Amino acid sequence: MSEGVRAVTKIALAGNPNVGKTVLFNALTGANQKVANYPGVTVERKSGRLTGTGKDGVPAVEVVDLPGCYSLNPRSIDERIAHDVLVGHAQNEEPPDAVICVVDATNLERNLYLITQVLDLGLPAVLGLNMIDAAEAAGIKIDTQALSEALGVPVIPLAARHGRGIEDVRDAVLNRAVVPPLIDWPVRDDVEAQVRRLGEILAKEYSALDERRVRFEVFAALTSDVLLDSWTNRAPGFRDAVLAARAEMESSSIPYQMAETMGRYGWVSPLVQRVVQRHSDAHARSLSDRMDAVLIHRVWGPAIFAAVLVLIFQAVFTWAVPAMDFIEWSVNGIGTGLRSVLPDGVFEDVIVEGALTGVGNVVVFLPQILILFFFLGLMEDTGYMARSAFIMDRAMRRFGLSGASVVPLLSAYACAIPGIMAARTLPDERDRIITIMVVPLQGCSARLPVYVLFIGAFIPAGTLLGVVGYQSLAMTSLYFLGTGMAFVAAWVLGRFVFKGEGSSFVMELPPYRVPQWKLVFRRMIDRSRVFVVRAGKIIFGLSILLWLLAAYPKTELTPDLENRLATAQEAVVLAEQAGDPAVTTLALDAQAAAQNQVASFRTRNSYIGRFGRALEPVMAPLGFDWKISAGIVASFAAREVIVSALATIYSAGADADEESLALRDAIKADTYPDGTPVFTSLVAVSLMVFFVFALQCMSTLAIARRELNSWFWPAVMWVYMFALAYVFSLVVYQGGLALGLG
Amino acid sequence: MTTSLDQLKPGESGRIDGFSGSAPGRLLEMGLLPGTVVEVVRLAPLGDPMDLKVRGFHLSLRKKEAAHIIVLRS
Numbered sequence: 001m002s003e004g005v006r007a008v009t010k011i012a013l014a015g016n017p018n019v020g021k022t023v024l025f026n027a028l029t030g031a032n033q034k035v036a037n038y039p040g041v042t043v044e045r046k047s048g049r050l051t052g053t054g055k056d057g058v059p060a061v062e063v064v065d066l067p068g069c070y071s072l073n074p075r076s077i078d079e080r081i082a083h084d085v086l087v088g089h090a091q092n093e094e095p096p097d098a099v100i101c102v103v104d105a106t107n108l109e110r111n112l113y114l115i116t117q118v119l120d121l122g123l124p125a126v127l128g129l130n131m132i133d134a135a136e137a138a139g140i141k142i143d144t145q146a147l148s149e150a151l152g153v154p155v156i157p158l159a160a161r162h163g164r165g166i167e168d169v170r171d172a173v174l175n176r177a178v179v180p181p182l183i184d185w186p187v188r189d190d191v192e193a194q195v196r197r198l199g200e201i202l203a204k205e206y207s208a209l210d211e212r213r214v215r216f217e218v219f220a221a222l223t224s225d226v227l228l229d230s231w232t233n234r235a236p237g238f239r240d241a242v243l244a245a246r247a248e249m250e251s252s253s254i255p256y257q258m259a260e261t262m263g264r265y266g267w268v269s270p271l272v273q274r275v276v277q278r279h280s281d282a283h284a285r286s287l288s289d290r291m292d293a294v295l296i297h298r299v300w301g302p303a304i305f306a307a308v309l310v311l312i313f314q315a316v317f318t319w320a321v322p323a324m325d326f327i328e329w330s331v332n333g334i335g336t337g338l339r340s341v342l343p344d345g346v347f348e349d350v351i352v353e354g355a356l357t358g359v360g361n362v363v364v365f366l367p368q369i370l371i372l373f374f375f376l377g378l379m380e381d382t383g384y385m386a387r388s389a390f391i392m393d394r395a396m397r398r399f400g401l402s403g404a405s406v407v408p409l410l411s412a413y414a415c416a417i418p419g420i421m422a423a424r425t426l427p428d429e430r431d432r433i434i435t436i437m438v439v440p441l442q443g444c445s446a447r448l449p450v451y452v453l454f455i456g457a458f459i460p461a462g463t464l465l466g467v468v469g470y471q472s473l474a475m476t477s478l479y480f481l482g483t484g485m486a487f488v489a490a491w492v493l494g495r496f497v498f499k500g501e502g503s504s505f506v507m508e509l510p511p512y513r514v515p516q517w518k519l520v521f522r523r524m525i526d527r528s529r530v531f532v533v534r535a536g537k538i539i540f541g542l543s544i545l546l547w548l549l550a551a552y553p554k555t556e557l558t559p560d561l562e563n564r565l566a567t568a569q570e571a572v573v574l575a576e577q578a579g580d581p582a583v584t585t586l587a588l589d590a591q592a593a594a595q596n597q598v599a600s601f602r603t604r605n606s607y608i609g610r611f612g613r614a615l616e617p618v619m620a621p622l623g624f625d626w627k628i629s630a631g632i633v634a635s636f637a638a639r640e641v642i643v644s645a646l647a648t649i650y651s652a653g654a655d656a657d658e659e660s661l662a663l664r665d666a667i668k669a670d671t672y673p674d675g676t677p678v679f680t681s682l683v684a685v686s687l688m689v690f691f692v693f694a695l696q697c698m699s700t701l702a703i704a705r706r707e708l709n710s711w712f713w714p715a716v717m718w719v720y721m722f723a724l725a726y727v728f729s730l731v732v733y734q735g736g737l738a739l740g741l742g
Numbered sequence: 743m744t745t746s747l748d749q750l751k752p753g754e755s756g757r758i759d760g761f762s763g764s765a766p767g768r769l770l771e772m773g774l775l776p777g778t779v780v781e782v783v784r785l786a787p788l789g790d791p792m793d794l795k796v797r798g799f800h801l802s803l804r805k806k807e808a809a810h811i812i813v814l815r816s
Contacts, residue, residue: 070771071768073767073771075767106798107797107799109797110772110797110798110799113771255765257767258765258776261771262770292800293784296793297787298787299787302787386802389802390786390793390802391786391787393804394789394791397804403791504768504804504807505791505803505804505807506766506768506769506772506801506803507801508772508800508802509793509799509800510800
């Protein structure tokens with residue numbers, strides 16, 4: 001380590017979005033990575049250990065990949081975090097000892113704007129000139145020596161994707177990172193005078209800052225309300241002085257808000273002119289431009305986007321099926337295995353029927369989620385994601401959403417959880433909340449088993465006019481109902497709840513890049529892990545609870561039931577002794593039937609059964625009896641649970657699924673004491689409509705809480721969706737009765 | 743002749759002259775400053791937003807926001 005250089009123990013990577021920061025981060029840290037969240041927010045904190053440090057006496061060096069940002073003047077939560085970490089305001093976070101500023105060599109001018117801000121902070125720094133290969137290919141030559149002299153920090157050419165320059169940047173940041181001299185970017189005189197005056201006030205009131213940081217903070221406070229307010233407690237006098245100065249400059253029409261950007265670009269532009277040489281062919285249309293001519297073409301653009309969606313849907317709903325079947329099969333196998341190992345009793349039941357089944361209910365969606373995240377990662381990494389938002393923005397804006405809401409809404413057809421997580425890409429907070437609030441209305445795959453059961457049982461198999469099957473028509477209608485309501489809800493939320501200025505849509509359309517498969521896979525795994533851990537934890541606990549509620553209290557059997565069970569068991573023993581296989585089969589069937597009746601009796605008297613009966617008066621106007629109400633309560637954790645809950649209640653055997661004929665027949669055969677059927681087609685439609693809207697999914701609530709960092713909006717979400725479900729089912733059922741469809 | 747940026751047709755470009763109302767900070771930081779040349783590359787399939795080329799990169803901007811940017815058609 002050379003003299004005058006502090007020991008480096010923490011390095012931050014800073015730069016614009018889409019400059020290859022994450023690729024460089026991966027190259028610098030190898031497998032030593034950790035993904036967590038910054039305290040209280042959903043911004044990912046990616047950190048890792050610089051390879052080769054932390055062993056054989058070499059001091060460990062932490063590398064932190066800051067969120068990509070265009071400016072240190074924070075306009076989004078991502079930028080706020082990047083700002084806070086660099087200036088040392090982040091919670092539980094030491095400021096870095098050195099910064100690697102990463103820029104895209106093909107887009108130097110705009111990239112350097114942020115870098116001049118970072119360098120102004122006075123942290124030791126180096127500049128990584130990434131995508132140098134792409135720049136060369138585009139006929140752009142950069143005089144790194146001149147650039148380094150102008151910025152006052154080492155400049156390292158990089159092609160992080162191809163592993164070029166990684167060692168150089170590693171060596172430079174450890175041994176040659178220097179505090180750059182203050183860049184003398186021009187400021188118009190009238191603003192400069194105010195800046196100096198405000199700087200003196202700040203330095204007097206808050207002495208912890210050196211001269212250059214004072215200047216940085218003054219400009220920040222002049223243009224950013226958020227950063228100005230951060231002085232309310234630390235330096236109230238400074239805050240008042242800034243407010244007064246703003247008012248004064250405004251009244252004499254001094255464009256002080258532009259002073260910093262004009263000044264920095266005024267310094268950067270001539271520098272770029274000087275150090276960047278473009279070959280004569282550099283002005284020819286780039287490959288990326290030529291691709292855009294097709295991919296966002298008036299006709300081809302939407303057509304290709306639609307094709308991409310069909311492909312993703314196909315993958316999620318078809319290709320995932322074998323893996324899902326395999327998981328179900330494995331979970332059943334593990335259950336059988338556990339049953340043979342564990343001692344019979346309550347513990348065994350809790351583990352197998354509660355915990356294992358519950359976790360299985362989550363894990364079964366993992367294949368769909370992995371596939372979905374794979375495609376989303378691919379869209380992000382290639383640059384197509386921004387194009388999809390560009391194509392869809394106009395259509396989405398009619399409903400108070402933005403183009404960037406398309407991907408979350410589509411992801412939610414697989415599962416609301418990845419949908420809610422995908423909403424992170426929305427730059428505008430208002431858009432993000434609205435999107436999250438409506439995402440769970442999309443027909444997710446957990447609703448499918450419910451639809452399959454009731455459509456199979458109650459919708460005739462014929463076709464309408466010999467073309468469209470009634471059953472598929474019913475299925476499609478349910479999906480349209482959910483999606484239509486999502487748009488209506490978004491419109492209502494945007495119009496009446498989150499009033500105020502519509503979002504802005506200043507979005508970069510980054511150049512297309514060949515996907516980095518390793519990066520795409522890594523992101524897919526990381527995000528899926530979040531899903532499994534978060535959803536799994538909650539489902540695990542809740543499944544045990546629900547199972548206990550369905551299994552307890554254990555009620556004494558009526559003498560009649562007791563007799564029936566005993567008789568059936570005796571019959572089996574006798575039949576086995578007689579040795580006639582046909583008789584044995586009959587006896588076993590009779591025994592199973594008796595056992596099912598016992599299970600049904602127990603469920604009726606369990607807490608859930610009691611709850612269902614207590615709820616019956618409320619749910620009766622929708623056409624639901626106590627059994628359906630109990631099923632709805634049981635499926636609060638996850639929608640598909642209603643199938644197995646009804647199977648238990650209807651004594652169709654615990655292993656019945658949505659395609660089981662026994663369950664369909666049992667449901668159809670059920671009657672009220674007066675002999676009228678419990679389930680009519682109308683009740684089935686009412687119930688399916690209920691499931692279109694009701695937020696019967698604990699995991700969704702948990703993820704929404706995490707992403708919105710409050711229980712308030714998830715609570716609102718549950719209430720409004722339940723209200724929709726109740727009202728729509730009520731209208732369907734009562735309307736149907738009035739029309740004589742009952 | 744000055745006009746607002748949303749009035750430019752695909753293929754046309756203009757030099758930013760100023761902003762009506764207060765200048766939007768994000769656009770300034772992205773390098774859309776008085777004197778900067780902006781080219782309208784194309785419009786989204788439904789006619790909005792716009793695909794702009796500024797300082798060598800592409801930026802998507804809604805017409806509503808582009809309407810606040812005054813340009814000298816070139």
